Amino acid sequence: MCWGDITQKGYEKKRAKLLAPYVPQTQGVDPALQKESRTQMPAPSATPASASSSSSSSSSKFHRARSGGARDERYRSDIHTEAVQAALAKHKEQKMALPMPTKRRSTFVQSPADACTPPDTSSASEDEGSLRRQAALSAALHQSLQNAESWINRSIQGSSTSSSASSTLSHGEGKGTSGSLADVFANTRIENFSVPPDVTATTSSSSARPAAIDLPPSGIVKGMHKGSNRSSLMDTADGVPVSSRVSTKIQQLLNTLKRPKRPPLKEFFVDDFEEIVEVPQPDPNQPKPEGRQMTPVKGEPLGVVCNWPPALEAALQRWGTTQAKCPCLTALDVTGKPVYTLTYGKLWSRSLKLAYTLLNKLGTKNEPVLKPGDRVALVYPNNDPVMFMVAFYGCLLAEVIPVPIEVPLTRKDAGGQQIGFLLGSCGIALALTTEVCLKGLPKTQNGEIVQFKGWPRLKWVVTDSKYLSKSPKDWQPNISAAGTEPAYIEYKTSKEGSVMGVTVSRIAMLSHCQALSQACNYSEGETIVNVLDFKKDAGLWHGILTNVMNKLHTVSVPYSVMKTCPLSWVQRVHAHKAKVALVKCRDLHWAMMAHRDQRDVSLSSLRMLIVTDGANPWSVSSCDAFLSLFQSHGLKPEAICPCATSPEAMTIAIRRPGVPGAPLPGRAILSMNGLSFGVIRVNTEDKNSALTVQDVGHVMPGGMMCIVKPDGPPQLCKTDEIGEICVSSRAGGMMYYGLAGVTKNTFEVIPVSSAGSPVGDVPFVRSGLLGFVGPGSLVFVVGKMDGLLTVSGRRHNADDIVATGLAVESIKTVYRGRIAVFSVSVFYDERIVVVAEQRPDASEEDSFQWMSRVLQAIDSIHQVGVYCLALVPANTLPKTPLGGIHISQTKQHFLEGSLHPCNILMCPHTCVTNLPKPRQKQPGVGPASVMVGNLVAGKRIAQASGRDLGQIEDNDLVKKHQFLTEVLQWRAQATPDHPLFLLLNAKGTTVCTATCLQLHKKAERIASVLCDKGHLNAGDNVVLLYPPGIELITAFYGCLYAGCIPVTVRPPHAQSLTATLPTVRMIVEVSKAACILTTQTLMRLLKSREAAAAVDVKTWPTIIDTDDLPRKRLSQIYKPPTPEMLAYLDFSVSTTGMLTGVKMSHAAVSGLCRAIKLQCELYSSRQIAICLDPYCGLGFVLWCLCSVYSGHQSILIPPMELESNLFLWLSTVSQYKIRDTFCSYSVMELCTKGLGNQVEMLKARGINLSCVRTCVVVAEERPRVSLTHSFSKLFKDIGLSSRAVSTTFGSRVNVAICLQGTSGPDPTTVYVDLKSLRHDRVRLVERGAPQSLLLSESGKILPGVKVVIVNPETKGPLGDSHLGEIWVNSPHTASGYYTIYDNETLQADHFNTRLSFGDAAQTLWARTGYLGFVRRTELTAASGERHDALYVVGALDETLELRGLRYHPIDIETSVSRTHRSIAECAVFTWTNLLVVVVELCGCEQEALDLVPLVTNVVLEEHYLIVGVVVVVDPGVIPINSRGEKQRMHLRDSFLADQLDPIYVAYNM
Helix, strand or coil, X not given: CCCCCCCCCCHHHHHHHHHCXXXXXXXXXXXXXXXXXXXXXXXXXXXXXXXXXXXXXXXXXXXXXXHHHHHHHCCCCHHHHHHHHHHHHHHHHCCCCCCCCXXXXXXXXXXXXXXXXXXXXXXXXXXXXXXXXXXXXXXXXXXXXXXXXXXXXXXXXXXXXXCCHHHHHHCHHHHHHHHHHHHHHHCCCCCCCCCCCCCCCCCCCCCCCCCCCCCCCCCCECCCCHHHHHHHHHCCCCCCCCCCHHXXXXXHHHXXXXXXXXXXXXXXXXXXXXXXXXXXXXXXXXXXXCCCECCCEECCCCCCCCCCXXXXXXXXXXXXXXXXXXXXXXXXXXXXXXXXXXXXXXXXXXXXXXXXXXXXXCCCCCCCCCCCCCXXXXXXXXXXXXXXXXXXXXXXXXXXXXXXXXXXXXXXXXCHHHHHHHHXXXXXXXXEECHHHHHHCCECCCCCECCCCCXXXXXXXXXXXXXXXXXXXXXXXXXXXXXXXXXXXXXXXXXXXXXXXXXXXXXXXXHHHHHHHHHHCCCCCCEEEECCXXXXXXXXXXXHHHHHHCXXXXXXXXXXXXXXXXXXXXXXXXXXXXXXXXXXXXXXXHHHHCHHHCCCCCCCCCCEEEECCCCCCCHHXXXXXXXXXXXXXXXXXXXXXXXXXXXXXXXXEECCCCCCCCCCCCEEEEEHHHHHCCECCECCCCHHHEEEEEECCEECCCCEEEEECCCCCCEECECCECEEEEEECCCCCCEECCXXXXXXXXXXXXXXXXXXXXXXXXXXXXXXXXXXECHHHCEEEEEEHHHEEEEXXXXXXXXXXXXXXXXXXXXXCEEEEEEEEEEEEECCEEEEEEEEEECCCCCHHHHHHXXXXXXXXXXXXXXXXXXXXXXXXXXXXXXXXXXXXXXXXHHHXXXXXXXXXXXXXXXXXXXXXXXXXXXXXXXXXXXXXXHHHHHHCCCCECEEECCCHHHCCCCCHHHHCCCHHXXXXXXXXXXXXXXXXXXXXXXXXXXXXXXXXXXXXXXXXXXXHHHHCCCCCCCCEEEEECCCCHHHHHHHHHHHHHCCEEEEECCCCHHHHHHHHHHHHHHHHHCCCCEEEECXXXXXXXXXXXXXXXXXXXXXXXXXXXXXXXXXXXXXXXXXXXXXXXXXXXXXXXXXXXXXXXXXXXXXXXXXXXXXXXXXCCCCCCEEEEECCCCCHHHHHHHHHHHHHHCCEEEECCHHHHHCCCCHHHHHHHHCCCCEXXXXXXXXXXXXXXXXXXXXXXHHCCCCCCCCCEEEECCCCCCCHHHHHHHHHHHHHHCCCCCCEEECECCCCCCCCECCCCCCCXXXXXXXXXXXXXXXXXXXCCCCCCCEEXXXXXXCECCCCEEEEECCCXXXXXXXXXXXXXXXXXXXXXXXXXXXCCCHHHHHHHHCECCCCCHHHXXXXXXXXXXXXXXXXXXXXXXXXXXXXXXXXXXXXXXXXECCEEEXXXXXXXXXXXXXXXXXXXXXXXXXXXXXXXXXXXXXXXXXXXXXXXXXXXXHHHHCCCEEEEEEECCCCCCECCCCCECHHHHHHHHHXXXXXXXXXXXXX
């Protein structure tokens, strides 16, 4: 489940100020007691009701009902509540300690602030704060000794998530306290672990990302491979090295996951090619139906009464003319007093006027607006039954078809668009309404009624009497005998939310009235009280139609009156001595709540209390409770008549009024388990999981009923099977208007036998209700088709689950009993989602308690897991017109991520049981069989190589000069004034240049300073600390001239020293540098006070600034004795947070420069533009080395200058007509995002990129195809060739393996199957195939470089359809790691490794640590042979091993980033086998919890993985290094050390 406690930023201080007057100053009191005294807190709703709610006396219940919140009691079936309590008690024994989620306080201010300040906040003034902190602490510790568990929950909720290393350092006394707290509930020894540099604190003020920083881990240097060094600390949950609350929660989470909830998976299998999704096997013990096939049940014949009219309109005419004074309909005012009574005479005369007006007065004589048969919308408010009745009968008399709909309130009503669709499909152009209602409709500025979303253009007609024309004496409406022509259309919302119009014919309308009259035994002049909506369903059938047929008098009680005076309908029954009342369970419930108001009401006149939702699971208890309360007021037990109805089949069954004294009908107590398999079993074993249902009487007169299977062909059920109730009678709907296909499946069903042959030829109508016919032909309904949730082949009913949720003491948490249950389809099955509205005054703890108990209750009673349980703020769920929850719209919000929950729990682990079985690695296959297997399968061994260096002629440079220093000296003599470097600033002006001679001279001066000032010897290491520029280059050659070994290091960032300086310090230490060369500014920074706060500045080696150099010649330039001597050290922080230094020999340097020169055809007349960081890898080589070797001119653009001028790089390329340019992904992303919408502006500035032949992204990762594609597409308009952009590939062992270069075929792309990649296999698929991944070749392999694809475990070569580690052999491979612990075995393993078998077994290879594959393409390489393309998939260190499969984080991250518009960035990592997903939220904080289900869904659907923890953070929290790569391990460390200050942390159960 996911859950959240809350974190704080600057919110704390503000909150303390605001709450200071209200926080009770109780010190040293148990926090639990303080919670009690929270009534001092001013809550807007602090009516006496909520204040006295702690005393659960009946009076407080009664008060709450009066305050309007009473819906929560509505469903409380006592039977059900008992069951739930029993189920929960059973759970208590095996209680799970669920980790409560972490939530930032400021996210949802709804919840009242806790009275006790969390243990480590600095909210109040220091002394008061510390006192209160100690008080809280001692109370907490005191309590923790009694019960650790409640303490966990409380502390997790109370303390802020920033109880991290950073906050502990900020308070002196905080240190001790948070340590002891952690001890209380982590049971781990807290090791003093040095805190990794805090990433997040760099630029907290701006929301931009912190300046790119390379962060090594704390004290881990590449002396050991990741596998060995981290696992010892990190992969055990017990050895948690950080005093962190997060890891405790994860431990809790793991503990809950350790208990297998479901049957264990089958034995592991050796994976075959396709990954199979586990198909749930039917349970062999599941109950099966055993009865015979049912036969349709007939109702009593429809009696023939001589005075029944031939049509309903005829009845109106008869009563209107002969009994004009008789009352027909009484309307009530807001207080529940009768305000107007419509007589039959008035109804007749006004309907006539309306009919005449509609037909004759709306258009001209020749072009009437309405013709008989046209459809008209009726828009009348629920408190105006009189106007509605006149309009309805007016339409019937005019022979136009009324379509009653709800009054639209806003342009965006829930489901409003679908109503519009219904109006459009019915071809409605006219809407009838009242004057008052028309005035209340939303208007535009100029007074017109707004165009409602999705509605057709309507003409509004007001039907108040004063606007109607009296019909002439000779005009008579046409009243014919009822036939099959449509009479009216009733709208109905389907499960998916679409609205359909059920068309009722005139004959059906009449027959239904006759059947109701017979079943209810109506007699003329009776009074009935109607509490239902008179526009549809039973309210319309009894109160408007059957009413007129039998000259009844209806008293209509509107919903609005019920809200203010819940007892009003009972008072009406008493006042009018009504014989019949039409109600729903909620009305019974409300009347009971308010019953103390009226002691002297009598219900003895009632012969029928028709409960129209008698089919609901909670109707039994409502009826029972109502009877027991009102029997003393004269209510007869036999008067309670539940009935079942549906828009399609109209009234299906109704209990007839019983004979006084006769025994009451029995109940069915059914087993929930049986029901879930669609079988009727009387519940015996466990009374907790039973459903008690009452019958809804017998089939209607003149009707016939059968039960068919709910899905598939309409096969008749067996007698002990649950199915959909189907009815055949003249009284039923005839079609869905305008939807022929759906109509056939619903209104023209011919049942079939088990053999599939039709049974009879009478068509039945599907009612949409599920049930069975019990003994004595009594009908029982157990649910609706719309509420059917089919999970793993078992059927559950949404209403039953709602009832269970309400039976778990929901009063404290759920607002007015508003709970919605629906299912969403995730990963090949339906998953249950429960959404409830949370009371504004519910505490975090109560809500969490309620949620965890609901999960247990549902699991125990329904034996089904809930996928997601969400609480949203009160009144935020979309409403239906009568105030219920609009389920389909709620579901849509949930799936779109716009529900904005304030609490959420997800339990994918318990309910997703169909994941494929985890893969077990096959036992190692011997080398011989691999070879034979590959030969048999016709697979080549996957290897590729660049051009052969030996065959390529080069000028004398190579033979003459083995060392770069010699090349520079030679150039200084041969071409002294040839400019090698140009450095640009943000304005694009040249700030510095260096010719061959200038560079040589400056290098000499630096060398002499090193010898004189630094007293360095040949072979000493020197750290170069410079901003990107020419000084860095001169310092580098100065070191070489002096025989020192340069180490280039990125200078610290002045604004974020604490984060960046430790990295510098670490490289200085690890490289054992004897001296630091730098500028004056940086030198001051290194020795500053701020620096002293971050590192020990006293221990820096000699620092020499090179700004003012003495003019002194060097006596001699150092020449290394052999080319194998070290030239420089290359230090870099890998994405996994590993700091590694590699040794580059002079031979490797020359080899590398030569390979690049050949590949890119570089020579002295060429210019290249470089926009890269020059500190490591290929970026450094291009910036500092290549120009000196090849003689071309390099235009240097420091990437940070782009932040102040985005146009800089592209305008430089355009201005200098550059053919080859190099950049990093961060630069490309800056340009794509920043200039994407300014292409016109670029054109206006005259920027043209048609000169560019190659634009190369320097990277050590899988090519980011989407970014390079968008870059190419965007700048195509300013001349960029689509073939220009390519990427390089390098790694720590060899900084340049691939580089596109000028000749050779264009980079190719392939689509591979993601599922196969997880199995380390490469399967090419077509574009657009599901689960496919687009990969691009990483440039061309450099001359002299060979690569082979190797199985990282067995070290054997692989065939070309396999994913394996890329091994490389080349003259410019680094000569090893430079580490403190010269670890020889690692050295040999990474740099000089042999294949375990095969032709290439004699060659020495270096392991790149990257997974990839080789594909032979159809293209021709320069050598004339077919070209072998190398595809890089990802770093081996980064991969996640989950369920025996190999995942690449970027693939999961790509899926997650697509799920919601507010996800800015995302990163994943694993922690103790749990997948943790961190998402940056760029929207408002209310959306934080929307992301949790979406993230869980997409990872499950696309990657077959269950997310363990979802962390929602602010933008810029995910650390990204200078190369634009995410540092996931660093993020993991910060998460575990509790330093992320997340908005929300959800722990999925």
